[in-house]
Amino acid sequence: DTEVTQTPKHLVMGMTNKKSLKCEQHMGHRAMYWYKQKAKKPPELMFVYSYEKLSINESVPSRFSPECPNSSLLNLHLHALQPEDSALYLCASSQDAGTPLHFGNGTRLTVT
Amino acid sequence: GDSVTQMEGPVTLSEEAFLTINCTYTATGYPSLFWYVQYPGEGLQLLLKATKADDKGSNKGFEATYRKETTSFHLEKGSVQVSDSAVYFCALTSMFSGGYNKLIFGAGTRLAVHP
Numbered sequence: 001d002t003e004v005t006q007t008p009k010h011l012v013m014g015m016t017n018k019k020s021l022k023c024e025q026h027m028g029h030r031a032m033y034w035y036k037q038k039a040k041k042p043p044e045l046m047f048v049y050s051y052e053k054l055s056i057n058e059s060v061p062s063r064f065s066p067e068c069p070n071s072s073l074l075n076l077h078l079h080a081l082q083p084e085d086s087a088l089y090l091c092a093s094s095q096d097a098g099t100p101l102h103f104g105n106g107t108r109l110t111v112t
Numbered sequence: 113g114d115s116v117t118q119m120e121g122p123v124t125l126s127e128e129a130f131l132t133i134n135c136t137y138t139a140t141g142y143p144s145l146f147w148y149v150q151y152p153g154e155g156l157q158l159l160l161k162a163t164k165a166d167d168k169g170s171n172k173g174f175e176a177t178y179r180k181e182t183t184s185f186h187l188e189k190g191s192v193q194v195s196d197s198a199v200y201f202c203a204l205t206s207m208f209s210g211g212y213n214k215l216i217f218g219a220g221t222r223l224a225v226h227p
Contacts, residue, residue, distance in 0.1 A: 004155075042201055042217035043156065056214070090155050100146065101215060103155035 003027055004104035006091050012110045015081060021107045023074040023091030031055075032074040033101065034066060035090040043090055049074060050096075081111045114139040114206040118218035121199075125192055125225050133187040133221045135176075135202035143204040145169075145178055145185040146215070150199045159187075159200070192225045199223070 004025045013019050023032065031050045035043035048056035049068040063085075065077040074091055088108050092101040119134040137145065144163045148156040160169030165180035174189045185202060202218040 006155075040220075042220050043215075045214055048214075092156075100144075100158050100161055101156075102158070103148075105153075105155040 004091055004093055004102050006089075006104035006107050008107055009105070010108050010110075012112060013078065013081065014112055015083070017081075018077070018079045020078065021076040021089055021091075021109075023076075023104060024072055025093040025102070026072055027093065027095075027102065028071075029093035029095050029102070030071065031094045031096055032068065033092040033094075034074070034076055035092060035103075037088040037090055037106070039087075047076075078109075081109075083111050086110045114143065114204060114216050116202050116204055116216055116218035118200075118202050118221050120219075121222040123221060123223045125223070127194055127225055127227050128191045129225075131187070131189040131192045131196075131223070133200055133202075133223070135185045135187065135218060137183050137185065137202075137204050139183075139204055139206065143206060145176070146203045146205075147174070147176055147185070147187050148201045148203060148217075150201065150220075152198070156201065192223070194225045194227055197223055197225045 007022045033048050034046040037043040045058050046060045047066045052068045063080050067075040088106045090106045091104045094101045115138045117136050146161045147159040149159045150156050160171045162169040162178035168177045176185050176187045199220045199222050201220045203215045206214050206216050
């Protein structure tokens with residue numbers, strides 16, 4: 001069982017919808033990440049939070065809005081997405097900035 | 113910039129065969145190197161890691177040695193099982209300014225093991 005929990009596992013949304021992806025870890029990790037993975041491709045980094053502050057935004061469009069309410073939780077708010085945003089969204093955490101990442105099982109998002 | 117190159121798949125093997133998946137890297141400084149595995153419908157799991165030259169990472173019968181002279185981190189297993197069928201990603205850490213690390217992934221290699 002993964003120690004990083006993501007909900008929901010699957011999400012279908014229309015282009016005018018607003019939805020949120022959630023991620024939770026209880027390992028005491030201080031860095032949390034959002035990655036996007038298209039089919040048959042490696043994951044691509046979107047955002048990094050360190051000590052609950054946004055540290056890195058990899059030029060992600062504003063229709064993706066991350067939020068870190070506390071050290072255990074990470075959200076990704078979605079609004080006005082495009083069909084090409086359909087992908088597997090992976091959350092990860094690490095003890096600090098230089099240590100291995102632990103991934104959740106992802107949310108498979110389909111935008112119709 | 114930093115990059116990782118993996119052998120193209122898919123790799124198809126019979127059970128109990130020997131596995132090698134090649135991985136080479138380009139990096140400034142001294143990155144840490146990783147192998148992650150992704151089983152169907154799941155996220156990525158850390159398989160093994162090495163943090164400095166000549167380190168050997170090992171886990172579940174898989175091994176990889178950090179070779180600085182050849183900038184390689186090839187994954188090997190002596191006898192594969194059907195349950196090893198998955199996609200394997202080689203990765204390195206690349207440091208942002210400010211000390212934050214970023215995982216740079218290779219393209220991934222799909223392994224299919226048949227009984």
